[in-house]
């Protein structure tokens with residue numbers, strides 16, 4: 001079905017479109033009314049009350065939903081937020097009736113569900129009251145409310161970072177080839193000529209950032225080396241990176257290298273990581289089906305994933321994460337079940353179940369690939385959840401994005417003693433972070449209301465190399481801001 005939106009509050013056109021996409025997938029909102037179903041939203045004010053009505057006619061039958069609420073107009077941002085919520089609820093109810101579909105996340109879009117749940121608890125609601133609010137106001141299903149609670153219970157021992165603590169993120173923005181679903185600002189490594197100049201700039205930023213932390217009496221909580229694909233660089237370059245990082249920041253109990261793609265990992269690179277206190281690595285299949293791996297441009301086979309995983313185990317890695325994706329192009333339920341069965345055999349300590357999101361900077365988007373809503377995706381996500389539980393894992397972080405298949409979620413699972421604290425900090429934005437390398441975004445968290453100030457690095461690799469000193473100065477200013485505000 002294709003919908004044309006008419007509204008007398010055009011500022012909310014996109015929000016209505018988001019609700020349509022929950023039910024009818026990407027591409028369901030069109031800008032030409034011919035041949036489309038017209039969905040009309042009318043906003044009016046009656047005395048103090050705001051009244052929203054959404055209606056459409058489908059196969060000759062009229063559907064309509066109205067909600068009225070008194071919203072004080074004392075805070076413009078809050079006023080707009082509540083009007084938006086009313087409009088979305090009306091659109092949601094009309095489309096639920098038309099489609100007969102019950103979305104697992106109800107009308108909740110574009111928000112971290114855990115953040116909203118924490119907000120309710122901080123406002124004094126008990127967990128049963130917060131559950132009711134999610135069910136009544138947003139129509140969230142019982143399974144997703146349970147998922148949120150599983151996440152917040154897993155997170156609770158790790159949330160209280162101290163103000164003096166920083167997570168360190170180090171980005172290696174190179175990959176061997178570009179996966180079709182990826183929108184990261186990484187470059188393909190090509191002949192590798194840009195790696196050395198990049199590492200020179202990065203090592204300088206690492207050293208200077210360590211000095212900044214020491215001068216300001218800050219401690220490092222975790223280190224996370226991500227990308228791109230950190231193992232796309234050579235073993236000797238990786239050694240240089242790890243040695244410089246250890247020298248600058250010292251030993252920390254949690255140090256992740258998101259090795260990522262098996263076609264970049266070999267015995268030599270794994271041995272280098274074992275020489276340093278790297279405590280956790282990722283070896284990411286995305287799928288264990290060869291035809292899918294070819295289709296998404298991964299350049300490696302399912303067998304290579306297995307042998308790389310076994311090699312890492314044989315060298316003593318005891319905390320390995322694997323990422324998989326629900327809804328990859330061409331994958332049916334049987335193929336997804338095959339991926340899960342391979343995961344069960346390998347038994348990683350953590351599993352991240354993503355749902356495919358068609359992001360604008362991806363090759364899939366360029367190729368105009370769209371996924372319609374399909375109950376199969378929901379089934380896949382639920383099977384991923386069951387698989388993680390069978391492996392003794394619990395969900396410990398959760399986020400949702402725009403343009404996800406069937407408006408589902410990304411969930412990180414881990415066995416309890418192998419939870420990645422950096423991932424919790426990153427998702428919940430409760431801990432300061434210094435992000436080094438092209439595209440990194442450093443963050444300073446202020447106070448109990450978690451106000452955030454950011455200091456972004458430029459994402460273009462050559463610009464980063466040329467302007468690395470400016471990136472360091474941005475960090476100095478960020479930390480100084482904190483000192484001034486604390487003082």
Ligand code: SF4
Nearest residue numbers: 175178179182184228
């Ligand atoms: S390996 Fe990871 S970062 Fe690189 S293109 Fe693929 S998904 Fe993106």
